[in-house]
Amino acid sequence: MTDSYLISGGHPLKGEVVLSGAKNVALKTIIGALMFKGEVTLKNIPRINDVLDLIELIRSLGATAEFIQKNTLIINGDSLKSNRVDLVNGSKIRVSFMLFAPLLHRFGECFVPNPGGCRIGARPIDRIIKGLITLGIKVAYNSETGYYHAKIINKPKGNYKFEKPSHTGTELLMMIGLMTGDKVVIENIANEPEIDDLILYLNSSGARIVEEENKIIIGQTSELKQKEAFTIMSDRNELVTYATLAVASKGEVIISPINENLIGSFLEIMKKTGAGVEVISNFKYRFFNKGEIKPVDIETSPHPGFMTDWQPSWAILMIKANGQSVIHERVFENRFSYVDELKKLGSNIKFIESKVENPSDFYHFNYDKNNAYQQTIKIIGPSQLHNAILNIADLRAGAALACGALLAEGESVVNGASILERGYEDFVEKVKKLGGEIRKI
Ligand code: EPU
Numbered sequence: 553m554t555d556s557y558l559i560s561g562g563h564p565l566k567g568e569v570v571l572s573g574a575k576n577v578a579l580k581t582i583i584g585a586l587m588f589k590g591e592v593t594l595k596n597i598p599r600i601n602d603v604l605d606l607i608e609l610i611r612s613l614g615a616t617a618e619f620i621q622k623n624t625l626i627i628n629g630d631s632l633k634s635n636r637v638d639l640v641n642g643s644k645i646r647v648s649f650m651l652f653a654p655l656l657h658r659f660g661e662c663f664v665p666n667p668g669g670c671r672i673g674a675r676p677i678d679r680i681i682k683g684l685i686t687l688g689i690k691v692a693y694n695s696e697t698g699y700y701h702a703k704i705i706n707k708p709k710g711n712y713k714f715e716k717p718s719h720t721g722t723e724l725l726m727m728i729g730l731m732t733g734d735k736v737v738i739e740n741i742a743n744e745p746e747i748d749d750l751i752l753y754l755n756s757s758g759a760r761i762v763e764e765e766n767k768i769i770i771g772q773t774s775e776l777k778q779k780e781a782f783t784i785m786s787d788r789n790e791l792v793t794y795a796t797l798a799v800a801s802k803g804e805v806i807i808s809p810i811n812e813n814l815i816g817s818f819l820e821i822m823k824k825t826g827a828g829v830e831v832i833s834n835f836k837y838r839f840f841n842k843g844e845i846k847p848v849d850i851e852t853s854p855h856p857g858f859m860t861d862w863q864p865s866w867a868i869l870m871i872k873a874n875g876q877s878v879i880h881e882r883v884f885e886n887r888f889s890y891v892d893e894l895k896k897l898g899s900n901i902k903f904i905e906s907k908v909e910n911p912s913d914f915y916h917f918n919y920d921k922n923n924a925y926q927q928t929i930k931i932i933g934p935s936q937l938h939n940a941i942l943n944i945a946d947l948r949a950g951a952a953l954a955c956g957a958l959l960a961e962g963e964s965v966v967n968g969a970s971i972l973e974r975g976y977e978d979f980v981e982k983v984k985k986l987g988g989e990i991r992k993i
Contacts, residue, residue, distance in 0.1 A: 557966040557980070559957040560989035561939070564803035564841075567986040569794045571786040571810060572598040572977035573623060576746045578784055579647045580723050581753050582606055586615055586629030586654030587730060588757060593781035597625045598977040601970055602645055609641040609648060613655075624781070635659035639698070642667075647720060649677055652684065652702055653727035661703040666693070675884070676918065679714055680721040686712040687728055687736055708732050713739035716916055717854060722747055722768065729770030730759055736770045744855045745814050749785045756782060788814045789948070790976060792862040795839040796869040797955045798986065799827045804840035805986060811835060817858045821866075824848045825873065845869065847877035847933060854883065854916065864890050864952035871899045872959070873933040880906060880928045883916045888929060890949035890956075896940035897960045900932040937961065944968030947975045954979070958988050965993070 573596035582603070585592035597603060599622065607617045607625075614633035619625050635655045642648040642665045655662030667677060681700070684691050687708040692701045709732050712725060719742040726747075729736030741747070743766075751761050751768075757778045760771035791807050792815070798805035799822075812819070812831075819837075823829050825848050828840035847870060852860040860883035867890065870877040881887045891901050906928040912919040915927070939962030944950035950972035957964035969992060972979060983990045 554992045555967065555969050556993050557954055557957070557969050558991050558993045559954065559964045559966060560962070561937070561958045561964060562961040563801065563987060563989070565798050565801045565805065565958065565983070565986040565988055566803040568806045569790075569982055569986070570808060571790050572596070572600075573784045574746055574749070574787040575600055575602055575789075575975045576719075576744075577749045578603050579606055580650065580746070580750050581782065581784055582610065582617070582625070582627060583647065583650045583654060584727060584750065584754060585627040586610060586632060586651075587657045587727065588629060588776040588778055590628065590630065590777060592627045592778045594625045594627065595623060595781050595783040596786075597623050597784065598787065599623065600977050601974040605641075605644045606647070609637070609645060612638055612641050613651075629654060629658070632658050635661060636663040637665055639665050646675070649680070650720060650724050650727070653724055653730075656689065656702060656704055656728070657731055661701070663699050663701055666698050666700065677721070678918070679716065679718050680724055683712040683714070683721060683725045683738070684728060686710065687725065689728065704731070707734070708736055709734040711737040711739060714741065716740075717742040719744050719747065719854070723750055726751070726761060726768055726770060729761075729768075730754070730773045730776070732770060732772055734772065737767055738770075739767045741766060741768050742854055745785070745788075753782045753784075785814070786810050788818075789859070789861045791815060792818055793865045793951045793955065793976070794982070794986070795822065795837075796865040797958060799825070799839055799841045799845065800869045800872040800955070801959055802841045803986070804828070804838060806832065806836060806838045808837070809835035810837065817856055818862060821848055821850060821858060825869065845873040845934070847873040847875040847931075849878040849880075851880040852882050860884055860887060861948050863887065864948045865955065867894065867901070867929070867931060868952050868955045868959070870931040871901075871933050871935050871937070871956070873931070875933060877931050877933070878904070878928060879931070882914060882927070885917050885923075885925055885927070888926060889945035890952045891929060893942045893949075893953050894956050896942060897937040897956050897964070899935045899937060899956070902930050904928050904930045939964040941965045942967065944971045947971055951976060954990070958983065958990070
């Protein structure tokens with residue numbers, strides 16, 4: 553099986569990138585489609601491994617899903633026949649737990665496996681299960697089988713306030729709210745723009761979801777039926793990956809289409825490095841190297857802050873910055889799997905102590921004082937990188953490793969291409985278009 557990249561790095565990358573659709577909207581709109589009556593057409597759906605795995609999973613439950621063009625997907629959930637998510641198919645993709653919503657909607661009860669551990673931290677769904685129960689769903693967990701059994705006794709209603717916001721949690725409870733006979737209010741929500749896109753999609757098909765400051769109110773919906781095809785937003789994570797890569801390689805890239813409000817915090821921080829950031833038109837940006845890259849510290853946080861998904865790409869840029877910079881990860885634990893790998897390329901990165909007064913409030917994961925977390929790194933730049941053999945452990949780290957190899961002189965092998973391709977469409981083709989030497993082996 554070809555699951556590695558052979559990369560010959562060290563050249564400036566220059567050219568244009570057209571962004572694919574956002575993974576973290578595609579997955580939810582596909583799951584949401586199973587709550588609709590009849591066919592749903594989704595456009596701009598990236599053909600990435602996570603989407604392909606999800607399509608397999610929903611087909612195994614009886615739904616139909618076919619690409620009719622490269623990025624246009626037609627889904628029909630009317631033929632769903634099973635309310636039990638298969639353990640093997642379900643375990644391939646973490647968002648499988650979001651199937652609680654369509655399966656409860658169709659069958660009134662369902663069996664969904666615990667998504668379990670994940671490469672970027674424990675990633676429990678405790679807050680989400682608590683939300684389901686608070687809204688009136690009966691949920692029992694069988695620790696022997698690893699399955700949740702959820703059942704609707706009465707239609708969901710009432711208020712749920714997240715102790716700490718959760719992105720997919722907000723989305724799942726919102727979809728559960730669509731089944732209310734009255735009203736559901738979700739408070740202390742996540743504010744990611746991907747959630748806004750999901751709301752737009754559901755509301756354009758008959759849902760009554762209103763977003764107010766830090767809460768979402770869901771009114772009774774008689775039926776979800778699509779009036780016209782829905783086009784999902786662009787992937788802002790992809791933009792950050794290519795923009796940092798181009799500037800770090802002393803090159804330049806024009807990226808479109810993207811709306812400024814999706815990447816505001818990134819643009820602000822990018823400008824502080826001294827890199828060129830030019831708005832070509834409303835949806836088109838040019839990022840270019842202007843000589844010295846200044847080191848800039850970042851701390852990740854939910855929207856509108858600097859996103860956790862962007863920090864591995866930021867490390868790539870900071871390796872080429874002139875001085876020391878710090879990355880402090882607040883959203884997930886274990887999001888530094890790339891550190892030891894990037895060191896193999898000759899970068900100078902160290903874990904340092906995180907100085908935080910009240911860690912249980914500061915971090916977005918469930919903080920346990922007995923754990924030895926490593927949440928902060930210091931990068932001492934600039935480093936001349938050399939070739940190495942690297943191993944990808946998680947999606948965003950994967951993009952950082954491939955980009956690191958593109959900056960390094962000589963031939964590198966990056967193993968685990970399929971992990972990177974869970975979230976990046978046409979990675980090889982897009983890098984080649986920028987002049988990068990990369991091929992699958
Ligand atoms: N958390 C809990 N309990 C819960 C829910 C969340 O402890 O019940 C913790 C998580 O473990 C994490 C923090 O709370 O430490 C925030 O998690 P959140 O639920 O907001 O993240 P998520 O919904 O699991 C989504 C994206 C991530 C993205 C984050 C932040 C999808 C499929 N995933 O994850 O995307 O980093 O929101 O915006 O939408 C990626 O694309 O590579 C990726 C990881």
